[in-house]
Amino acid sequence: MHRVGRFLQLIFDQDLSAFNTLGLSSRARRYVRYTDRGRLDEVSELAREHGPVFVLGGGSNVVLAPQVAGLVVKVATSGVRLLDQGDDHVLVEAEGGEVWHDFVARCVAAGWDGLENLALIPGTVGAAPVQNIGAYGVELDQRFHSLLAWDIARRRMVEMGPRDCGFAYRHSVFKEAGPGRWLIVAVRFILPRPWAPVLDYPDLRRHAELVRGAGLTARRVFDAVCEIRRSKLPDPAVLGNAGSFFKNPIVTAQALETLRLGHPDIVAYRQPDGVSYKLAAGWLIDRAGWKGRRMGPVGVHDRQALVLVNHGGASADDVLSLAAAIRSDVLERFGVALEQEPVNVA
Structure with missing residues (x-):
């Protein structure tokens, strides 16, 4: 451990397993906990010396690699x-x-x-x-x-x-x-x-x-x-997950009409612009046969197909392999490309 300034502590090889809601095993090469606006300049100095930087909040929208390079800044302010x-x-x-x-x-x-x-x-x-x-x-x-x-x-x-x-x-x-x-x-x-x-x-x-x-x-x-x-939705404290893993795709009215020819019950919501529609990604994933399915230590939640879960011992590669398989099946079945919400951090 190396102390910087009066308050900030630079920690080497910090365990991040408790700092991501997917519950993935991960470690940061360098880590600092930011708790005070008065220490922001010190954060910048550490970033200059030990970057690249990843700013970590609640860890609910990230897929962390087993080893995160650079500097992880954990935001822990309150007020x-x-x-x-x-x-x-x-x-x-x-x-x-x-x-x-x-x-x-x-x-x-x-x-x-x-x-x-x-x-x-x-x-x-x-x-x-x-x-x-x-x-x-x-x-x-x-x-x-x-x-x-x-x-x-x-x-x-x-x-x-x-x-x-x-x-x-x-x-x-x-x-x-x-x-x-x-x-x-x-x-x-x-x-x-x-x-x-x-x-x-x-x-x-x-x-x-x-x-x-x-x-x-x-x-x-x-x-x-x-x-x-x-x-x-599952409680991340009980079953590791990152909430909705895919965005609801936006399509044109014409694309929606084409989809309805083969799937008349497709779930879609008209957008404020009046010309586009938001498809329910969970419906697409469910109809592609993924709801409740597992691939090794990861799977799709049995009540909400948008949620990928860690049944225990999963890695970032496990999660991303499952996500890729789901995207491939949805694209093949519906011609709709799903976009991942959580950020991949390596």
Whole structure:
């Protein structure tokens, strides 16, 4: 172990097995835990000496190789602040290391409503804009105000608004920049008042607690989302997984009509642009025969075909081989290319 500055410690050969929700065995050649904005310049100095850098949040959207080269920076900051509120909004800021679900729960408890549809998504606040997370009819960019990001190479803090972040479906400018350029320090969310529930998603509309009528609150939506997710998705603490492993593919109306000729019950959702449709990747994988199947130590979850699981002892190669086989079968059967969500880290 080598100490840098007053607080940061550079650790050699750090075990990352507990830092990724897939539960893959992995070790970092060099590792540092970032907990304080005052240490950002030290992070940059370590990156200069020991890069390339990979910034690790909750480890819920990564496939880690057995040995990760370079420097892994684990974001472990905490803090939530109410910055402003008025008749038409609430502005709240959270440090990048905050656990996402805990942050959402705290907002709901405080009456800062608007994030409840995003409950129980694994990961951290700082990682959320990278993926532009979304669930049950709400996307992060719909509630996003701005963020603070540390440019690791240039050693400067940058404030970025929605345009700067280049949000798209499960995408942002941070993916284009590649790992090691940015460390997202804090994220600000603007939540509209008065609150209006978003219940467009079929599972929410069908949920008994939400259709009984009186007394609809953000807390009830939050509880419903948690119940629905728990009924469909495995707990990473029990069965290793990275959540949804593939993006829902976007196709043109013409492509959808062609697919419907052979598959009239295909699941698709019209997009806001009015001319494209989002296909349910889980439906495609299920119809290709993969739901519940295993390949050695990995497999497809038996309740949600979008989720690949580690039954124990899996490596990154095992996961990626399974993913490749699924992509190949879906492409052959439907002519649709699936895109992986988690980032491969080597």
